[in-house]
Structure formats: C-alpha cells, structure tokens
Amino acid sequence: MTKNKSVEAVIELTDLEFSYNDRIVLRDVNLRIGQLDSTCIIGPNGGGKSTLIKLMLGLLQPDRGTVRLLGDNPAKTRSQVGYVPQSTKYDPLFPVTALDVALMGRLGSRPGRYTAADYDAARAALADLDLEAYMHASFAELSGGQQQRVLIARALVSAVKLLIMDEPTANIDAQAEHSFMELLRELNERMAVILVTHDLGFTSRFFQSVVCVNNWVHIHPTSEITGEIIQDMYGADFQMVRHDHRCAAGGHTHV
Numbered sequence: 001m002t003k004n005k006s007v008e009a010v011i012e013l014t015d016l017e018f019s020y021n022d023r024i025v026l027r028d029v030n031l032r033i034g035q036l037d038s039t040c041i042i043g044p045n046g047g048g049k050s051t052l053i054k055l056m057l058g059l060l061q062p063d064r065g066t067v068r069l070l071g072d073n074p075a076k077t078r079s080q081v082g083y084v085p086q087s088t089k090y091d092p093l094f095p096v097t098a099l100d101v102a103l104m105g106r107l108g109s110r111p112g113r114y115t116a117a118d119y120d121a122a123r124a125a126l127a128d129l130d131l132e133a134y135m136h137a138s139f140a141e142l143s144g145g146q147q148q149r150v151l152i153a154r155a156l157v158s159a160v161k162l163l164i165m166d167e168p169t170a171n172i173d174a175q176a177e178h179s180f181m182e183l184l185r186e187l188n189e190r191m192a193v194i195l196v197t198h199d200l201g202f203t204s205r206f207f208q209s210v211v212c213v214n215n216w217v218h219i220h221p222t223s224e225i226t227g228e229i230i231q232d233m234y235g236a237d238f239q240m241v242r243h244d245h246r247c248a249a250g251g252h253t254h255v
Helices: 049-056 074-080 098-106 116-128 144-156 174-188 227-234
Strands: 009-020 023-034 038-042 064-069 081-084 162-166 192-196 209-214 216-221
Touching: 009 049, 009 192, 023 049, 023 192, 038 049, 049 064, 049 162, 049 192, 049 209, 064 074, 074 081, 081 144, 098 116, 098 144, 116 144, 144 162, 144 174, 174 192
Parallel strands: 023 216, 038 192, 038 209, 081 162, 162 192
Antiparallel strands: 009 023, 009 064, 209 216
C-alpha cells in the first residue's frame, strides 16, 4: 500500500498469476508498495506468502503479468534489497563473529577478498544497530535478539532501499521484540519495510497496511482487518489485530 500514487513504488505487481505443476498458487495479483511504506504479509501456510516474496525478487517468473522492483526488472535491482530469512542454520561450534556474519552481506559485490570498504560498511551497519560492542563476539553466544540484529545488519550492509523479513520475531522474547519494534520504526524512516508473520497482533503495532495472501492477494489498511477477513483467509477464528498503531488522522488509503 502507498499513501500517494505519486510516490515512487519499490514494488509493483500487475495482473500477476503463478502456478506450480498446473496448480494456481497466486492469481490476479495487483499490488503496489511505495517508498517508506511499512507492509505486513499474513496468510495460512501454503497460501502463497513465500511464493509472493520470490516473485517480488525475481527468483520465480510469473505465468503472466509483470513485476517491477525498484522501478526495473528484479534481476537488475534485487541487489538493492536486504533480506532476513526466517531462521538461519549454523554450527554453533563454528568460530564466526558478529562482524564475520555482517560481512557476508558484501559477498558477490565484487570478486576477490573483502576490502577495507567492506569492513568499514560491516562495522557501520553493526554500530547502526547498537552492536558496536559485540563486533568480535561469537555469533553463537549472542542472545536471540542480538543475533536477529546481526542478521539485519548483514541485510543492510550494502545500503539497500527495501528490507524484507520473514518471521523475524519467531525466536526472540517479549523484551527483545519491543526493542525490535523500535528498530523497525527507525529503519522505516529511510526505507520501505516488508515483513512476513503469523502474529496478527504484531501487525497493528507498526504496519500501515496488511497484505492478506491465500491464493488471492488483498491489501488492507491495518485498521480494516476484521474477524470476518481473518476467518475467510484462515478458515478459522484468530485473535483480532489491535488498532493501537501509528496512523494518520485521516486514516490510510490504498490502491
């Protein structure tokens, strides 16, 4: 959702359709997300959330329709997108530091070894996320919330314009989640933020709009989410989304 059509879109999906083995997963998708928008993607397992993200990034090609990422073909622009996966599997005995993990975000930017500029960018990203004191700490020994921030630093280390996160609060406690919310607010001041989650209560505390995905894709201002919408999407009653979120006095509009 974008509040103003004149605002340049970071993502535009037009008349999109995608299928796996002749089974339609997503159909008639029209979605526009503008600069500095905060958007939450929700829906049941198997509803197409991950497929939608892969289409946005150009990792999958639609059967029909068009995808524009940062105004161009996703293959040309996805290097400007930071992505934080749902979970990261790693060997806790592997001696990798927070700085090592953040540096991974510079892989592929150029051939050869890390440069001084790469190290400067990684240190700056960690410092920006209040992790300056933990740069040389073992990643495995950090708390869940600290590890999450390191992974965000890895996603942001190349000066991205869009941040996409998949279930980022799944493995952190309530205190770390509150800190994470404040971090989202700060990041959203300079880039668009998209988050995939199953926590419907989480959506109302920050996000301007909710993208409901279950074969079809519908976008709503957060304040419009009702029990009927949730029941239609999940096929069961879920806890209602709270409405104590940041909102303009006139409410939100959407395309």
